[in-house]
Amino acid sequence: MPSYAKAFEVWNRKLHYYLGLYFLFFLWLFSATGLMLNHQQWFGDLYRRAETAYDTPIETPDGDTLAARTRDLMRQLGLQGEIDWPATQPVWHIDFNVSRPNGAAQVRVDLTAKQAYVREFRNRPLHAFQIFHTFSGSRFNQPASERDWMVTSVWVFAMDALALGLVVMVLGSYYMWWQLKKKRTLGAFALAAGLATCGAFVAGIL
Amino acid sequence: MVYRWLRDLHLYFGLFVSPFVLLFAVSVFYLNHGKLRPGTPPPSEAFHNLQIPDGFDRLKGREAAELAQHILPQVGVSGEIGFLRYVARDRHLIFPVSIAGLESTVDVDLDGRSALVMRRHMNVWESLSYLHKMPGPHNVAIRGNWVGIQVWRWLADATIYLLLFISLSGIYLWWTIKAERRIGLTLAAGGIVTFFGLVYAVIR
Numbered sequence: 001m002p003s004y005a006k007a008f009e010v011w012n013r014k015l016h017y018y019l020g021l022y023f024l025f026f027l028w029l030f031s032a033t034g035l036m037l038n039h040q041q042w043f044g045d046l047y048r049r050a051e052t053a054y055d056t057p058i059e060t061p062d063g064d065t066l067a068a069r070t071r072d073l074m075r076q077l078g079l080q081g082e083i084d085w086p087a088t089q090p091v092w093h094i095d096f097n098v099s100r101p102n103g104a105a106q107v108r109v110d111l112t113a114k115q116a117y118v119r120e121f122r123n124r125p126l127h128a129f130q131i132f133h134t135f136s137g138s139r140f141n142q143p144a145s146e147r148d149w150m151v152t153s154v155w156v157f158a159m160d161a162l163a164l165g166l167v168v169m170v171l172g173s174y175y176m177w178w179q180l181k182k183k184r185t186l187g188a189f190a191l192a193a194g195l196a197t198c199g200a201f202v203a204g205i206l
Numbered sequence: 207m208v209y210r211w212l213r214d215l216h217l218y219f220g221l222f223v224s225p226f227v228l229l230f231a232v233s234v235f236y237l238n239h240g241k242l243r244p245g246t247p248p249p250s251e252a253f254h255n256l257q258i259p260d261g262f263d264r265l266k267g268r269e270a271a272e273l274a275q276h277i278l279p280q281v282g283v284s285g286e287i288g289f290l291r292y293v294a295r296d297r298h299l300i301f302p303v304s305i306a307g308l309e310s311t312v313d314v315d316l317d318g319r320s321a322l323v324m325r326r327h328m329n330v331w332e333s334l335s336y337l338h339k340m341p342g343p344h345n346v347a348i349r350g351n352w353v354g355i356q357v358w359r360w361l362a363d364a365t366i367y368l369l370l371f372i373s374l375s376g377i378y379l380w381w382t383i384k385a386e387r388r389i390g391l392t393l394a395a396g397g398i399v400t401f402f403g404l405v406y407a408v409i410r
Contacts, residue, residue, distance in 0.1 A: 017380045020373065021390050022397035027373055029401070031366045038362055040346045102409040128409060130343075135408070140240040140335060151407050156238050158404055163234035170224045170231075177217060190221040197361065198225035201337055204307035206354040 009179065012172045019165045026162045033133035036126075043126065049103075050122040058109060058116045061094070067148065070096050077116060079105055082137045082149050100149075101131035209382060216375040219368045226365040233334035240331055250313075250322040253281045258319050262292055262299050271351040274301055274312075281323050283310045286352040289345050305354060306333040 001009075020027075036043065058076050061069040070083055073094060081100035089095060094109040101123065108117040123131070136156050137147035147153050177187045200206045257280065259273045271287050278284055285305035292299050299314040307328050314321045328336060341349045341359045350356045380390050 014386070017376060017386070017390065018393050020376050021380065021394040022400075024373060024377075024394060025398055025401040027369065031369055035363065035366050037343045038341050038359060040343045100408060132405070132408070136238045138238065140237060140332075141242050143241045143243055155404060155408055158400070159234055159238060163231040166227055166231040170227055173217075173220055173224065177221060180217075183214075183217060186218060187221050190218045191224065194222040194225045198229060201354070201358055201361075202229065202306055202333060204305045204333070206305075206357060 009175075012175055016169055016172050016176065019169050023162050023165050026158065027166075029129075030133060030162070033130050036130045037133060046124065046127050046130070049124065049127070051119060052122075053117075053119045055115055055117045058114055060111065060114065061109075066094070069094060073107065073109055073116065074098060077105075077107065077118060079107070080149070080151075081105075082147065082152055084145075100151075101135055102128040209379075212375045212378055216372055216379060220372050223365055223368040223372070226361065227369065229334055230338055230365070233331070233338040236331040236335050237338065240335070242332060248324050248326050250324045251281075252320060252322055254320045256280050256314070256319045256321060258314065258316055262290075262316060263294065263297070267347040268351070271348040274299065275351060277312070277314060277321065278303060281312060281321050283312060283323060283325075284352070285310070286340070286350075286355045287348065289348070304336060306337050 036046075040046070056077070058073060061072040061076070063069040063072055066085065066089070067083070070085070073096075074080065074083070079098045081098040081104070084097040084099065086095055092111045094107075094111065096107050098105045098107065102125075103120065103122045105121070106119045109115070110117075132155075135152065136159065137145070137149065137152040138156075139145045147156065174191075177183060180187075256277060259276050261273060262270060265273060270290050270292075274287055274290060283303050285303040285308070288302040288304060290299065290301045297316045299312075299316055301312055303310045303312060309326045309328060311324045311326075312321055313323075337358065340362070341355055350359055380386060
């Protein structure tokens with residue numbers, strides 16, 4: 001075997017378990033939350049949340065855009081998270097929602113009265129844990145939705161990194177399996193079974 | 207003996223589950239970054255003289271979904287019913303039906319015994335994302351009203367359980383390589399610090 005092929009084999013094997021060890025907790029989180037999302041019947045009180053409502057005076061928010069003014073209001077109110085605006089704003093109002101895995105807030109700001117009306121919701125720990133699975137700040141079927149909190153972008157980067165890591169691990173594992181001549185036949189059956197089952201769904205046969 | 211068994215099961219389970227892992231991993235990029243722009247509505251196809259079961263005005267949830275499944279073969283559609291909307295005013299029943307690659311919207315005129323069906327084809331990314339999100343947390347009462355999603359739910363669960371087995375057996379297999387313990391522990395610790403650091407940043 002040429003030396004570069006030997007080096008590739010060694011590093012491919014190392015990369016397989018290095019990536020696996022680094023991403024271990026991320027993988028367990030997405031596995032556990034995936035199971036939760038698919039079995040909501042196991043969790044009766046998952047979505048019950050504590051609510052507090054209050055109103056508080058605010059300063060006229062700074063900024064040229066709705067996003068900038070909203071961020072200034074959030075700073076005044078001590079709120080953080082992904083922002084979501086309703087389709088239309090009432091005149092002299094700024095209404096918005098803020099969400100993050102462990103809670104959310106509905107904010108209605110009357111700019112004339114310089115008053116904010118806030119309803120804050122606190123999610124249960126298990127519910128917060130589940131939200132990490134889908135916390136991307138963007139929905140592919142809602143083109144207007146965008147990430148606007150830097151922390152969400154960092155979390156999405158971690159999701160992407162895990163996905164890429166898994167792809168590299170799977171492709172590397174095919175190479176390692178193929179090098180084991182005695183295991184090729186049974187391995188080919190296992191892979192073919194997986195491909196046929198998964199492929200039937202992707203092709204829309206099932 | 208244990209080592210050999212675990213190594214072989216790690217390999218064969220891993221090979222079986224690998225297409226599912228690739229599907230769930232690749233679709234993450236579309237779910238995180240993709241945007242589905244609304245196109246022109248697809249043309250609708252009309253169907254007449256349908257056999258419409260009774261009871262849509264009083265049945266809800268699973269029972270209504272199972273009843274609606276009886277209409278689907280008559281309009282050339284199969285798949286998972288997403289939700290059901292009964293419009294009492296003009297006695298119409300409207301529901302989306304999906305399989306990977308195709309989303310149909312069925313609008314049934316219960317009194318006229320006719321239906322309009324709109325079919326919208328999904329691109330490959332959307333199809334993978336659809337499977338990624340199925341069965342999911344929404345409309346739990348009717349989810350799995352089609353055999354395909356019942357099987358897919360089982361396979362999605364199997365993927366998770368096999369991944370957990372593969373990760374645990376992987377830890378054992380790595381631990382047997384003494385020369386790799388130190389760097390492996392360093393990487394695992396780095397991963398744990400990154401993980402909890404990120405979780406803390408999101409919820410603090």
